[in-house]
Amino acid sequence: MFDKLSLLAVVPEIILLIMACAIMIIDLWVKSKNRGLTYGLTLLTLAVVVALEAASATSGQTVYAFSNMVVNDSMGDWLKCFAAASMMVVLIYGRDYAAERDMLRGGELFTLSLFSLLGIFVMISGNNLLGIYMGIELLTLSSYALVALRRDHVLSTEAAMKYFVLGALASGFLLYGMSMLYGATGSLDLHQILQAINSGQIDRQILVFGLVFLVAGLAFKLGVVPFHMWVPDVYQGAPTVITLMVSSAPKLAAFAVFIRLLVEGLLPLAVDWQQMLMVLAVASLLVGNLAAIAQTNVKRMLAYSTISHMGFVLLGLMSGVVNANPDAAGGAYGSAMFYVVTYVLTTLASFGVILLLSRDGFESEEISDFAGLNQRSPLYAAIMALCLFSMTGIPPTVGFYAKLAILEALIATEATSHIVLAVFAVMMSLIGAFYYLRVVKVMYFDPPTSTAPLTASVEVRAVLTVNGALLLVLGLLPGGLMTLCADAMMKMLAT
Template sequence: MTSFNIDPLIPEVLTLCLACIVLMIDLYSKNREKQTCYLVTQIGFAVIILYLIGNIWQEKTITYNGTFVVDYLSQILKVALILITGVSLVYARAYIRERRFLRGEYYSLSVFAALGMMIMVSANHMLTLYLGLELLSLTLYAMIAMERNSQLGAEAAIKYFVTGAIASGFLLYGMSLLYGVTGHLQLDSMSDVIANLSEHSLVAKFAVIFVVAGIAFKLGLVPFHMWIPDVYHGAPTSVTAFVASAPKVAGFGFAFRFLVEGAQPLSADWQQLILIAGMLSIALGNLVAIAQNNLKRILAYSGIGHMGYFILGFYVPEAGGHSASMFYILVYSLMTLAAFGLLMFFSRIGYEYETLEDIKGLGRKNPWYALMLTFVMISMAGIPPFVGFWPKLEIFRALVADGHWKIAVYAILFSVIGLYYYLRVIKVVHFDEPDREFLFLPSRSIRFAITFNCLALLILGLIPDSIYRYCVLAFG
């Protein structure tokens, strides 16, 4: 038994302490706006990010009896996760205050969710992976149902809970079979055993199908996508912004740890599954989004399509597919955060601006935020010079470099089809006559955050290397 070294776990320990401190402050604060909770949460996040950046260059070390792994990838993903969570809280604050469900638990649950995601991206053991995932899911179920007076919110929470429980069941069944075959819960030793497996390889393949189904559910890939539109639509917009962004990054970490580090010898089998799920997602997401009228549902279906592009990177690992996928997921969460942030900003008490009619003629009344919405939509559609273009290009490049140009052409084709509904939003905003006044959330912080977030899409698009470099380094 070697001596105990707490260093690799410090970010998680800090996050847990932060969550408990926020919980205690909430208990004793008389302030109805919970300003202290909010400030402490954000300062705590800043401290953790600074600590992570200070220790970002980590050699890959597996510690705590193989349950935990720290490497450059995990550090970068953790920084991204905490940053996204923090920004989503900036957006959420004004929104949940107006909606009267501003409670201290919103902040502490967000911190707990961040903890679960941090565990997911640096787990090296099936138990830690699963527990991190459950920690995340449990907080999300609660946050979706937090707006008590909302019927849709309660419905979305129940739907997410039931389908999420089934997906967890799939995942656990696959994990138990893999444990039965290999005798290991630790991912790297499991991978070694699978590589030398002869007679039980069929069982291992069967088990991996269940695991892929579980992961596809959590990411919202096509045969398991049914929950996404309803949950995105029903949840309060602030929670939707969170559910649609950070957990996807954590899902990338989960998929990478399990499929690549744990089940690499079976890659020939799970890559086929992922390819089909990805191609179906691209088609369904982009086609069904055309028929939607509700902005939240449009974004939900576009999210399904984006997940399809993202997962294709796992199909071509030799051509830099993993770094392309990581780039894609980071950029996607940035874009989706901006999109839902704008929706939150447009909403006011008792009324949600969420259908296309609601934002008709926004460009005449408020050109600046209409421009911001245009930035987000163009970036999501993947048009240069916005940042959304580069990860798509990177995925296509990886596909072509590995000789799958047919898949690349298919993906580009649906990307062009998808252009329609993004441009339709822009058309409605700029070319339709306004028929109402717009009253936005009276909050300076959300205005700054939105503007900053949307302009970042343009600026990062001009210097895409600023993110992509780290993605390449993480797998280098």
């Protein structure tokens, strides 16, 4: 079981685990308030992991390890590469913010970040129900602790409690659904579950019953309606650096689990889970966009915005296999992966600007806090405007192409219901344009309410500038990333 090939397949995970434990111990002797050594070792670890995952992804090989409990394929490697890179960006953006709020008294921010990333990696590589569940729990337990990292802050501890209670309920749903699948098929291995379902000897009602609980648990992790209650409260209550962490890399993991469970394990039940995803997508687009209009807090507005964006991702997932015809599956799932990756990129830049505007004793969370930003810093105003245009879906930003790819996948099915959904998604995007462009108006046309200088380290300014530029570059030249996502999905479907 523990052969050389299996160990090589999980080298990045082993590095993350060893370094997280080592950094936790080394940090005991670090006296610097900014935790310079801990920060440096964490970034070095993440850089090594990014390089390893990128090298593995470009090789294009698919490896099954540990008795098929772990799968290393192109899709998983790229998602892990993007997740590790986004975690690096989060820590670069958030270090000064955390130091100003006394969140670096210990190295918990860095070690818990590595443990949560390890959970993400286990989720993405999971080819077994138990393995996927272990990854989910490692990620969520680390996230609960991170949200409550400001122990003396009432909003943070309240958000952590809500997150914990609702997260425990969702984990129960997920575990119950998995137990139903295990009871029906007699296996935890996704390939064996697929074979058992294809045999036609299992009562379909039991499978669908388990599927309902499974989708409900996954919907919570993705934060879609009606399992979205935790999203706005956690986004607003958590320290902004933790909000960024929760809203970025874990979305990549949730997407991967949807693909692993529903596409690789439960594809014969596509007719059933596609209907569930359709209901979730429509509700998320409607509630997310309408609720966001009423928000004056930017973090809550972006939380409801996230809900609507995840509705778009579900539209891509449900358009993969229609009328038992898998021809368009690679393109549809590839467009969904492209959407998730570009959404994470946009989220990093938008929260990066919010972190930049925050200072000691002041949280830049209200829309009014962005008043006159263009007069204070044209560069940061331009980056934030690019983020908002991208989320709206205005060309030539990458968000436009991401939405277009999802709509193309829906229309390519030629199913009337899917074409209606595409029209509905466009209408919801038009509604969403209001609350995004409202912030742009405040930045460029309202007089500034603060004259405090915007200070940031060289590395933060450099990374934020590159991050913002990518939103425009990938919008003008989306072909490379789109091809990468589509190829990864085709290789996944081929195995």
